[in-house]
Amino acid sequence: MEENRKMICSKCNVALEPARAYFSYLNHSFHTDVLRCPECGQPFIPEELVKDRMAKVEMSLEDK
């Protein structure tokens, strides 16, 4: 199953771990859970998060 597959950091070659990520936009801050490399700290931001949820947050905060 896709969701059971481990994500590996291409730089450190270790499995990514769940972590909380913070996003700021127009003086507002939101958090969500993403996967992050425990060694180098690089987070994995899936396309769905960017194109769907983050875009919706941005749209909610922007003037019409």
Place this chain on the structure above:
Amino acid sequence: MRFNGNVVRSTSSVCPVCLERIDARMVERNGNIYMEKECPRHGAFSTVVWKSGVDYSRWIEGAAPLGEGENLKCPNNCGICPEHRSKTCCVLFEVTERCDLSCGFCFANKSGANDPPIDELRAQMERFIVKGETLLQLSGGEPSMRDDLPDLVKEAKKLGCKYVQLNSNGIRLAEDTEYVRKLAEAGLSFVFMQFDGLNDETYEKLRGRPLFAIKERAIKNCADHNLGVTLVPTVVPRINTDEIGGIISFAIKNSPAVRGVHFQPVTYSGRIPRRPADRDRFTLDELLTQIERQTQGMISIKNILPSRCDHPMCGFHGDFVVQEDGTLYPLSEKNENAQTCCCGHDSLAARNREFVARRWQREPLSNECCLKDNNAAEHDINDMEYFLERVKSHGFTVTAMAFQDAGNLDIERLRMCSLHVFKDGRLVPFCANYLGPLC
């Protein structure tokens, strides 16, 4: 004409008596802004338009002043012409001349004549509905006087209307639950309900009878059928200006059934009790100041933005989320770097339409079930997933529209109007359509 004060802007208006177009100046005097004008036949007129609650020049920055030779046909012969600067955001469509109230103030001031048949209205709607776009406002008179209103909603949806809004005093919505059910099933999107205050004295003065309990029942009946209700107070000096905060609190308490408050400072068109003096006017900046004051700062002026789809003097909007503790989380905030002028942008009316529809229409009930307030401890508005759900279910707007009359009509504003009345085969800016002499 000599002006008593500092001229800050030049525009054109009309004589309040004969409605002929005449030059006008915005003049600053004692901190207030007045529209001053002189008709060769009827003399000089002065009307207060801003009362120094908010910085006037900053509020209107970005709005293009009326240039010499521009919009010379306004407001005579008015229909949307190539010189008009805004596209249609909403179409107001009068479906009846009848009403079950006889209000002291009514811009429509209808005759009570028999209703046009539904086929006739359908043929008219065919002429202005743009498939997948139009936001139709059913107006009157009181549209719910028509037994066949649900059929009319169905027809509008069949013709491709994206949103159908009902402008109503709420009486029938309170008394006839079956009627509300039929409207919801026909595809009605949301209700704009006249709501002037929280006590019957206000309604007796403005509407001629006590109505508060009826308003509450109408909201409940709409909620039972998942129809969002936006409260629409007409704000009149010495009658209900001290109820602004109370109305907002009531609306928040009734969220998500109530989607927001849309204030309309009194305008002197149609049926009015008398020709207004300056003390009878309630300017947009007074409203802004009172919203902040009467909500004890929960709503700050910095979270309320001037209209972009219309002229900044025509209205404002504030966008919020009702939190589980009953406070408002502000989404909108004045951004000094934001573009404020929308002249020529076809998409602005469309963006405004989508904004209001997104907020005023309720989510399907199945999507609200997981957001009941009894799990308050588990929720954090900064949690992205929760925030996105809460915006959809408990979005809340504080908006206003300041209509114009013959005393304060400003062609600079009129040419930017995006609320259009369909009349005699043409789309006419709202304030031009209802313009009448102030005698």
